[in-house]
Amino acid sequence: MEVIATAGHVDHGKSTLVRALTGMEPDRWEEERRRGLTIDLGFAWTTLPSGRVVAVVDVPGHERFVGNMLAGVGPVPAALVVVAADDGWSAQTAEHVAVLDALGVRHALLAVTKADLADPAPVLADATERLAATSMGAVPGVAVSAPTGRGVPELAAALETLLAGLPAPDPAAPVRLWIDRAFPIRGAGTVVTGTLAAGTVAAGDRLLLGGREVGVRGVQSLGRPVDRASATARVALNLRGVAVEDLSRGDALLTPGAFRSTAEVDVVLAREPEDQLPAEAVLHVGSAAVPVRVRPLEGAAVRLRLAGPLPLRVGDRVLLRDPGARRVLGADVRDVAPPELRRRGAARQRAAELDGQDTGPAGAAADLARRRVVRADDFTAMGWPVPDDAVRAGPWLLAPGLVDELARRVPGLVAAHRQAHPLEPGPPVALVRRELDLPADDLVGLVVRTPLALRGGRVVVAAAGLPPAVQRAVDAVRARLAGNPFAAPDAEELRAARLGPRELAAAVRDGQLVRVAEGVYLAPGVEEQARARLLAVPQPFTLSQARSAWGTSRRVAVPLMEWLDARGVTEKLPDATRRLR
Ligand SMILES: Nc1nc2c(ncn2[C@@H]2O[C@H](COP(=O)(O)OP(=O)(O)OP(=O)(O)O)[C@@H](O)[C@H]2O)c(=O)[nH]1
Numbered sequence: 001m002e003v004i005a006t007a008g009h010v011d012h013g014k015s016t017l018v019r020a021l022t023g024m025e026p027d028r029w030e031e032e033r034r035r036g037l038t039i040d041l042g043f044a045w046t047t048l049p050s051g052r053v054v055a056v057v058d059v060p061g062h063e064r065f066v067g068n069m070l071a072g073v074g075p076v077p078a079a080l081v082v083v084a085a086d087d088g089w090s091a092q093t094a095e096h097v098a099v100l101d102a103l104g105v106r107h108a109l110l111a112v113t114k115a116d117l118a119d120p121a122p123v124l125a126d127a128t129e130r131l132a133a134t135s136m137g138a139v140p141g142v143a144v145s146a147p148t149g150r151g152v153p154e155l156a157a158a159l160e161t162l163l164a165g166l167p168a169p170d171p172a173a174p175v176r177l178w179i180d181r182a183f184p185i186r187g188a189g190t191v192v193t194g195t196l197a198a199g200t201v202a203a204g205d206r207l208l209l210g211g212r213e214v215g216v217r218g219v220q221s222l223g224r225p226v227d228r229a230s231a232t233a234r235v236a237l238n239l240r241g242v243a244v245e246d247l248s249r250g251d252a253l254l255t256p257g258a259f260r261s262t263a264e265v266d267v268v269l270a271r272e273p274e275d276q277l278p279a280e281a282v283l284h285v286g287s288a289a290v291p292v293r294v295r296p297l298e299g300a301a302v303r304l305r306l307a308g309p310l311p312l313r314v315g316d317r318v319l320l321r322d323p324g325a326r327r328v329l330g331a332d333v334r335d336v337a338p339p340e341l342r343r344r345g346a347a348r349q350r351a352a353e354l355d356g357q358d359t360g361p362a363g364a365a366a367d368l369a370r371r372r373v374v375r376a377d378d379f380t381a382m383g384w385p386v387p388d389d390a391v392r393a394g395p396w397l398l399a400p401g402l403v404d405e406l407a408r409r410v411p412g413l414v415a416a417h418r419q420a421h422p423l424e425p426g427p428p429v430a431l432v433r434r435e436l437d438l439p440a441d442d443l444v445g446l447v448v449r450t451p452l453a454l455r456g457g458r459v460v461v462a463a464a465g466l467p468p469a470v471q472r473a474v475d476a477v478r479a480r481l482a483g484n485p486f487a488a489p490d491a492e493e494l495r496a497a498r499l500g501p502r503e504l505a506a507a508v509r510d511g512q513l514v515r516v517a518e519g520v521y522l523a524p525g526v527e528e529q530a531r532a533r534l535l536a537v538p539q540p541f542t543l544s545q546a547r548s549a550w551g552t553s554r555r556v557a558v559p560l561m562e563w564l565d566a567r568g569v570t571e572k573l574p575d576a577t578r579r580l581r
């Protein structure tokens, strides 16, 4: 199926032409039929002679209903521009065509209606020329007359050609269905309709609506139930989990995780503005319309602050409308999570970045380089492709080159920290993370390289030394333990050697001493030596026998025995004797 939207001045015969083409009545409201005036969007469809199905979104031409017109054409890729032969190019013809141009619509057809009332040739020529200057370019034109049926088959044929040339949307793309109608159906609950511009919806899908999950109970397309519908398509979804009062035109149903909601975006205008930009405007995208504050950066680059968040992506074409001046501007979204602009000259620099950046892989690389680190799912939800050379680490994406750059800074951080805190083995991981401005402790491991290592939640020099005075005192203790491995220095001796709790802890962390118990320090390897001596003792043995085997005091033997029990070297029996395991 393809979808096309009408455009044109009030009373120029849009709805009549849709009726002639499809045999369906696009004006849904009694009031519209009574007044002969389209107020809201109408929907009709037909099967063309080739078998191709086309759905038409019929828009109102009256200037008061431009908002409805915008909601209708927003997600639609092609336009049927209608101009009456007896009236010619008029105010809303110009306004609607400006809208299509601002939206960047590239596929269109011109129908000059009421050919029974006036010679269509001059209007055909004039409208074709005016359209040629827009995004639609060379547009084929057909003269038609509803009462006589003249030109309708030719229009259908031209429509075939136009639709055959439309680019095929990706059926696997995430869904962002802009709702254009929401209504209750007795027994079925809530139904919404919209133009599906990309992706596929199926019964049983779960979609997000303003942050909450809703279930798709059923899908209809062109009035019939279907299992699934793929873009481009007009769809009606029967929703579970949402009341009709909670829905309105402009809401979007989204594939979970594929979009992020944003209230601030940086855009580049499709054309550099001739006049000063308005300070306030209305942003239109899909079927949504949201007031925005406009902050010109420089040239065509503009920052927009939205009155409410929208699920926008990089690469979206949005329309800015200045209702006072009847002016519309097209703009391309280039950043949906833009940086704060605080420094002098920041706006100018930002404009230069935005101007020089496309929305494809090169733009993605530039954006990632500025963000340095970002969650991968967040980055893709912004609308960026993941650059090939980005570094993936768990859920994170790092700019290429960042890991090397940060790794070069770590030794300096560790050295500075060790100088300030000589008895600590190195800075805590969280501190390094902060210094390097990384979002998660887990990422620190990526930038720690030998001879540095992560140990006990700190970044340490793998072979760390102690301050010289402490090292000398520890050396003296170790020299004594080398001669008598169980002669742990007592409190008096430790105090004399200026080995306080912090110094001793540092020596333990550095692997130079082993802490057996509070105040009892021995040399590494003591476990093996204690075990070797116990091998010579008959099993099981008493604490007193062990103490003699080790040649030490009870002060050392009692905690050493318990330490060996705890480490599974010895086993305590019910009668309080031990044996080696
Ligand atoms: N003679 C003649 N009258 C036409 C033709 N097409 C439309 N009309 C008449 O023009 C009037 C307006 O037609 P609509 O189809 O309602 O016009 P519209 O463009 O849909 O108007 P809005 O939706 O209000 O913008 C109606 O009275 C139609 O009968 C035509 O080809 N020839």
Ligand SMILES: [Mg+2]
Binding pocket: 014, 015, 016, 037, 038, 058, 059, 060, 061
């Ligand atoms: Mg109409």
